[in-house]
Amino acid sequence: MxxxxxxxxxxxxxxxxxxxxxxxxxxxxxxxxxxxxxxxxxxxxxxxxxxxxxxxxxxxxxxxxxxxxxxxxxxxxxxxxxxxxxxxxxxxxxxxxxxxxxxxxxxxxxxxxxxxxxxxxxxxxxxxxxxxxxxxxxxxxxxxxxxxxxxxxxxxxxxxxxxxxxxxxxxxxxxxxxxxxxxxxxxxxxxxxxxxxxxxVPPPRMIVFGAVDFAAALVRAGKFLGYHVTVCDARPVFTTRARFPEADELVVDWPHRYLATTDVDARTALCVLTHDPKFDVPLLERALRLPVAYVGAMGSRRTHLERNERLREVGVTDEELAGLHSPIGLDLGARSPEETALSIAAEIVAALRGGSGVPLKGAHIPIHHEAGPPPTRVVTSMA
Known part of the structure; x- marks a missing residue:
């Protein structure tokens, strides 16, 4: 009702x-x-x-x-x-x-x-x-x-x-x-x-870090899924209403500093698209220790491995990194920002609902999964 x-x-x-x-x-x-x-x-x-x-x-x-x-x-x-x-x-x-x-x-x-x-x-x-x-x-x-x-x-x-x-x-x-x-x-x-x-309950939060083209597409996908979407970037020239008209909130701040002060919970999805060590390392250091539902980080496989080493250097444990999967999103062959956003959004849904992400055709798995408590964290990285 x-x-x-x-x-x-x-x-x-x-x-x-x-x-x-x-x-x-x-x-x-x-x-x-x-x-x-x-x-x-x-x-x-x-x-x-x-x-x-x-x-x-x-x-x-x-x-x-x-x-x-x-x-x-x-x-x-x-x-x-x-x-x-x-x-x-x-x-x-x-x-x-x-x-x-x-x-x-x-x-x-x-x-x-x-x-x-x-x-x-x-x-x-x-x-x-x-x-x-x-x-x-x-x-x-x-x-x-x-x-x-x-x-x-x-x-x-x-x-x-x-x-x-x-x-x-x-x-x-x-x-x-x-x-x-x-x-x-x-x-x-x-x-x-x-x-x-x-x-x-209030809509779950999706916080997109990094005011890039991929972020604009992901904002639209997040709104379609019913999220309250925030875009955060330290660069005011890119974090504008003209670029993100559908975002619920725009924040100009260093990502890790904003994450330290904003409210998150077990339904929150954090999508890190900054693709810059000075932003994403301190941000992920904090994000990996929060009880949120999803953390995704964009980057090539090489960037992913280098970032892991940087995170270890600042004290992130292998246990905390164990959930870091590469690449972010489902394998859709995505190329455009919109296709990539769909890939990320699909993975978020699969993670929250317990889906496998494999095609239903030929798979002997339930179409509708039993609802259960959300996972504490799903951490992914994009190739």
Missing amino acids: LDIAEELSRWAGQGRDFAVATVVAVDGSAPRQPGAALAVDRDGTVIGSVSGGCVEGAVYELCERALDGGPAVRERFGYGDDDAFAVGLTCGGAIDVLVAPVRAGDPARAVLATALAAAARGEAAAVARVADGPAELLGHPLLVRPDGSYEGGLGGHPELDRTAAAESRAMLDAGRTGTLTIGAEGARCGRPLTLFVESS
């Missing part, structure tokens, strides 16, 4: 009634992951997607029923061998979809409107909703903030809300979306509840 927060927040602000269908579980191969959502308003306007087209028609009908006074429901859609073209996922998997109405006068509407507005502004927040449990509790929302405060409720049991808020906050801290089960103690009728928790 939070993946279409901007549009839904606008609908809520306009006073529209709507129904939201959210993927809460995936079994096997499926085109969309948990959190993907589709919404329908009373005029029949549709935004979002839960399956890439496979089951949208059936989900649309469920949303219409919810808007006509129906309760929240959970439905499973999957592949059927008897009729591959009937309602189902012909990709072979199954998805569970939670469909819930958001109507005027519903107490949950105010909670969801607050959550949607926060997500649309890029603020950190989590929404926990009952995805499996007593029918009367399905879809009940709890909004949880980073400081642990919360509003809404899962059915009028304070202890249940406190437990759900604490568990949801832990998922928010990790930037995770998924399910959790609240034990029978405190749950209605002694039955455990399965909650679907969606975390909205």
